[in-house]
Amino acid sequence: MAKGLKSFLDDWDETHPEDVVVIDEPVSVKYDVAALQHKLESQGLFPVIVYKHPITVEGKNSPFPLVCNLLASRRRCAESIGTRPERVAMDYVKTISARMKPALLANGDAPVKEVIERSRIDLNDLPVPIHHENTSGKEITGSYITTVDPETGIDNTACQRGEPISDKSMSMFIGGGSHNARNIASWWAQGKDAPVAMWIGHHPAACIGGQVKLSHPESHWEAMGGLLREPLRLVPTETWGDLLKVPADAEIVIEGVMPKNKLIAGGQFGDWARYLIPSHPRGTMEVTCITHRRGAYFHDIVTGCADHQVGGSFAIAAAVYSACKKVAPELTNVHLPLSGMCRATVYAQVKNPKPGRAKAIIHTALMTDQRIKTVFVVDDDVDIFDEREVLWAFATRAHFDKDLILLDGVPSTTMNPITRSDGVGTKMGVDCTLPPSPDPDIPSHYQMPMRVPREAVQQIDLGTLVPGDKIKRMVRES
Amino acid sequence: MKEEYLNFEPGTLNRYMGVAMAEEKSSRFIFVKCAACAKFFQVERSYWEPKYDAVPLRCPHCHTEFRKEEAPKLIGI
Numbered sequence A: 001m002a003k004g005l006k007s008f009l010d011d012w013d014e015t016h017p018e019d020v021v022v023i024d025e026p027v028s029v030k031y032d033v034a035a036l037q038h039k040l041e042s043q044g045l046f047p048v049i050v051y052k053h054p055i056t057v058e059g060k061n062s063p064f065p066l067v068c069n070l071l072a073s074r075r076r077c078a079e080s081i082g083t084r085p086e087r088v089a090m091d092y093v094k095t096i097s098a099r100m101k102p103a104l105l106a107n108g109d110a111p112v113k114e115v116i117e118r119s120r121i122d123l124n125d126l127p128v129p130i131h132h133e134n135t136s137g138k139e140i141t142g143s144y145i146t147t148v149d150p151e152t153g154i155d156n157t158a159c160q161r162g163e164p165i166s167d168k169s170m171s172m173f174i175g176g177g178s179h180n181a182r183n184i185a186s187w188w189a190q191g192k193d194a195p196v197a198m199w200i201g202h203h204p205a206a207c208i209g210g211q212v213k214l215s216h217p218e219s220h221w222e223a224m225g226g227l228l229r230e231p232l233r234l235v236p237t238e239t240w241g242d243l244l245k246v247p248a249d250a251e252i253v254i255e256g257v258m259p260k261n262k263l264i265a266g267g268q269f270g271d272w273a274r275y276l277i278p279s280h281p282r283g284t285m286e287v288t289c290i291t292h293r294r295g296a297y298f299h300d301i302v303t304g305c306a307d308h309q310v311g312g313s314f315a316i317a318a319a320v321y322s323a324c325k326k327v328a329p330e331l332t333n334v335h336l337p338l339s340g341m342c343r344a345t346v347y348a349q350v351k352n353p354k355p356g357r358a359k360a361i362i363h364t365a366l367m368t369d370q371r372i373k374t375v376f377v378v379d380d381d382v383d384i385f386d387e388r389e390v391l392w393a394f395a396t397r398a399h400f401d402k403d404l405i406l407l408d409g410v411p412s413t414t415m416n417p418i419t420r421s422d423g424v425g426t427k428m429g430v431d432c433t434l435p436p437s438p439d440p441d442i443p444s445h446y447q448m449p450m451r452v453p454r455e456a457v458q459q460i461d462l463g464t465l466v467p468g469d470k471i472k473r474m475v476r477e478s
Numbered sequence B: 001m002k003e004e005y006l007n008f009e010p011g012t013l014n015r016y017m018g019v020a021m022a023e024e025k026s027s028r029f030i031f032v033k034c035a036a037c038a039k040f041f042q043v044e045r046s047y048w049e050p051k052y053d054a055v056p057l058r059c060p061h062c063h064t065e066f067r068k069e070e071a072p073k074l075i076g077i
Helices: A005-015 A032-042 A074-080 A085-097 A179-189 A204-209 A221-228 A313-327 A357-368 A387-397 A454-459 A468-473 B002-006 B010-017 B019-025
Strands: A020-023 A048-051 A066-068 A115-117 A143-148 A155-159 A161-166 A169-173 A194-200 A233-237 A241-247 A252-258 A263-266 A280-292 A298-300 A331-335 A345-350 A374-379 A404-411 A424-431 B029-033 B040-044
Touching (some): A005 A020, A032 A066, A074 A085, A085 A221, A085 A313, A085 A331, A143 A161, A143 A179, A143 A241, A155 A221, A169 A263, A179 A194, A241 A252, A313 A345, A313 A357, A345 A357, A357 A374, A357 A404, A374 A387
Parallel strands (some): A345 A374, A374 A424
Antiparallel strands (some): A115 A280, A143 A194, A161 A169, A169 A280, A194 A252, A233 A241, A252 A280, A263 A280, A331 A345, A404 A424, B029 B040
């Protein structure tokens, strides 16, 4: 059976039953879904959540069950692409390099065409949530938008959003600098409306692959196949035929057209930086057809939560690792922590770097992605997945007059509210590495850090010394 | 202060933070008072570029559309 969201949920529930929460009680998608995720996240818990009976914002029972938090867990996302959390940056690069050509299915063979709605289209049937107060309304967030370049016929896919504004239309949040925006502008420049399809719900590997950083024009399908480790199955859309194809194993596809130069005010909405994006003019999509599986799951991503931040960060971590490894072969790993929204902060680890290499990493990482704002470079005795260790190195291994790099007036994302109106901002990097060793017999010419012998920590048996139920009842402090 | 900020009263924000600091850190958007419900919301400054003249503002709270010149109050323009 081809991989999809349902097959993943079944497999994951079988192997990790503690990590799948199925809620049978009716739950409102207005704030309650987001509230539960916030509450779980504050306790460091990131299970997949399946709402069997979501209540729409309008108070109706939705026929579509709702899946949330799918991409919130670094471990789950890593396993879905066949790696471990601490190896994401390295393995993602390898995996997407193993491109696989997609397979084309006939309409009748595609699960996403089990139900085809052309005349009875109603976006209000979908359990589209409102996550945060002061937002302008419902927002489809677990959605991938596919467009096509009119010059070459090459498609592009990105995780982008839509706000239903009627039963058959949406305002679209397609970032101005994105490849999809470029494709849509090209159609409009030719005086034509732009073909567009939004697909919702797929295997996490497909979702993560949909966010891979590619050039333009370059299709995402082969990279998604690489992450899925099987060819992605595609099917022509009902509206656009072979011009615009979509994943055949998606849960739901919304097809439509973006009319030339038709703009309306969109937002305010939340985004990964955990701020509301101010209202601004956005294109609109007029829905021509909705196809879906029978009993399709509707995938929602709560904006600004780990669900939004983790899955999308793999491609950025891989891009940073790849770029920095070229300028500093001593780089051993990189990590984009949740505290930096998996976008703004990079922890880079090096082993015995030559002079200048840590600073080369800082400059390169800061310029790899506009969202990266701060880079910390540490030695390999520091666990970059333990924030206390990184900040310990920062506090004890850096001369701020020499080891701090400040860049001003460099391109920065407007998703970060501190970026100025001209799209530039300040960035910072800190070299927290130890001085090089003058002699092979010593690790570094620096005061030796305290360590409990690794073997002692490994051998101590917590369970025999401290009763398990007492550990569960202990109040965790940071 | 936190509660006032969440209630979208930008005047109080300036009073506490200092006008200069608020302007330095808030150059990308404008606070708009809705012509219908009188609640404030934030709008990208680029919305005032001539190419968007024909696109009305839309209040995220009450969804009323109105022209920029109809806004009873703009802060930060």
